[in-house]
Amino acid sequence: MQTHSKQSEESLWKSFILGNNDAFELLVNGIYPSLFQYGCKFSRDPEMIKDCIQDVFLRVWESRANLNHSIPPMPYLFASLRRQLHQQVTRNDGAARDYWETEYFEAVFTVEDAMISSEASKELSDRFAALLNGLPSRQKEIVLLKFFENLSREEIAATMQITPQSVSNTLQKSLNWLRNNWPTTVLSAALYLCKYFDKNFNS
Template sequence: MGLDKNERMVQEQALWQGLCDGQPEAFDGLIRSFSKSLFGYGSRFCQDRDLVKDCLQELFVELWNKRSSLPLPRSVKGYLFIALRNRVLREQGRWHKRTSLEEENFNFLVEYSIEEQIIAHTEDLELARKIKMLLDRLPARQKEIVYLRYYENLDYDAIASLMQINKQSVHNLLQKAYKSIRVEWVPLICLLHELSLARQ
């Protein structure tokens, strides 16, 4: 049985504190815990996977080098996602202040690995294809927020910090996504929630 959300956050905070204290095993634990999800997230808005890998490696090197001065974030996962996102977009030369909170400045690819992820949980190829089609209808910002909320299981505060918007805008974007896919929303969210739990 996996850890619940609170237990997982306590474990992540302990690893982070260990990193700040200079414990190599805690640093290794953070890398093992977050490398896969960080790389997956970065690859959804940057198709240059080598660039994402380089940015991820640089991020972890910087964390170790600056370990004694790191803040203690409320959400370790949220902090790491923000750090990687900023680094990748900056390296791409596309990191600039948005003129609108909901401006679409980049593509966000949601590849839920249909064959390996969705089908494994639904055992229904047609349903899996329908879910992929529904997600592909959404604009990039809505697609990203659905991914973060229901696949990466981030809370509203972490999403707001990551996307540099306020919590009300997070709510608004989710509501827009809801209106876009209407009656199919409930089974879609239930399935994404199952996938999120399976990844814990």
Template sequence: MKPRPKNEDTQQLWQDYRAGDSYALAQLMQVHYTDLFHWGMRLYPERELVKDCIQELFLSLWQIHATISEVENVRAYLLKALKTKLLRELSKKHNQFYELTDDYAFDVVFSADMRMIEDEFEVYRLKQLEKSLQQLPQRQQELIYLRFYQNLSYDQIAETMQIGRQSLYNLLQKALTSLRKHWQVGLNVLFLILWGR
């Protein structure tokens, strides 16, 4: 996995895009496409719909390049914009209004490279963590994903999820408490198994 570009680099691309540079917008799409695609697939696992929404997002961005304002973090802005666009498309597709606060599907699955760990104990721990994550409510899974996979700050997560900072902290606390509980149960079972060998 190649490293994410520095925030300063994407900020410069954003400035160039706002000034009318279509190549800068293409670069932004190239730089953020993978993150956007993974994010979209976790929100709604239909590849073609997610790809279409990403393309429509960047077409929309080009149409408003002269009037769009400055953003503090380009990646956080794009994740939020994709989520909004995807939920609007789902509303049209299913003739049902999807809101940002609705209980939509969100799936946390570790990437294939993390599954290639040779150590049996590490494989077991990853599977337990994945199982514990999947038992969390959807919004808690989304928060964990944004914080630890997308590496967004708490302010950026609050903006992306459109919740207040205190609500974010409360949600994170609930998620971590639940994970600790499930994780401890899993480790206790493992130690009982290993002790019995």
């Protein structure tokens, strides 16, 4: 997940609202991958996600005269996309409405091996990813927005349409759970041994 420089997004947002079309294009280019990946957590249909993102940007474009240029754009766009997807998903399927409340967020965390240079960090990363994947849906989304999209408590609240207080509570709960539930190194040590044997005795 990319982390964006908030500063540049906010200044692009501001300059777009003041009428700079290039700023709009830069903003779309910069944010699109994040929005798409975020959208993927709510739907497995990439075409629908793309349509929803398009709708979000079209609406932003058309209402630019009335937009607040001092709000941070990321949570605004995330929230719009989330809403749009929610509408799309639940409109087509009544059963999806209940499902949306509990199991809507399907994020799976993985380890990108290209970033790894040592066994120690590989082992740590595997455990961290496994740990995150154990979080329930809502906590996972908050952790994603907090840790991976670098959004503030208020921004997460705006995105998920819950109160900042409940963001704090859920985040605290998630962190406690994460701290207390690190998979023990025994398992990863076993994995490490397997690899060791693989390397040394099976070649």
